[in-house]
Amino acid sequence: KAGVTQTPRYLIKTRGQQVTLSCSPISGHRSVSWYQQTPGQGLQFLFEYFSETQRNKGNFPGRFSGRQFSNSRSEMNVSTLELGDSALYLCASSLGQVGDTQYFGPGTRLTVL
């Protein structure tokens, strides 16, 4: 089975712009979660989508949003980018039940200048 894929792998944006990141889960997985990794805050949960619905949300401002399509692919959008949004954005997929293992993609490295 193919693993979780994320596009693009690297992205450079300037402050105030917006960005959209994409994630394709493992075939058969219906849950997609997004995480942000920064040197200062570590790995932090952003949100989780299951069957096109946001099921859980972390403690991030409303500038961070996402959606999921009927084929379980997910996109994450960050509007009005700030310097502090520079991070590695990771998505993880799972079957979606409690206790299911989450498998991560390679991440998208976002740099905000």
Place this chain on the structure above:
Amino acid sequence: DQQVKQNSPSLSVQEGRISILNCDYTNSMFDYFLWYKKYPAEGPTFLISISSIKDKNEDGRFTVFLNKSAKHLSLHIVPSQPGDSAVYFCAASGTSGSARQLTFGSGTQLTVLP
């Protein structure tokens, strides 16, 4: 407030010896624990997990131990190999509400010396 803590930022071990990585948690609602291995600029790779109904789970060279009363888990790697050098994260999730949300520790850089 860090709910999952890895107090050792780094650990060095000789090849062939045992590596022991530790993790403590404070939230008693956590009942599923995982270890991930991560290389720079890559996503975390799942290693092994354990649910709170067990105190040990083994998979090849990797064994995870859970001490619920102490809210402590550890990952043992035996024997350690140079390819095991990476950052190891422990993660936890609960059973209700945000159960599918993983809370991560800050990671431990393991270096296995040849």
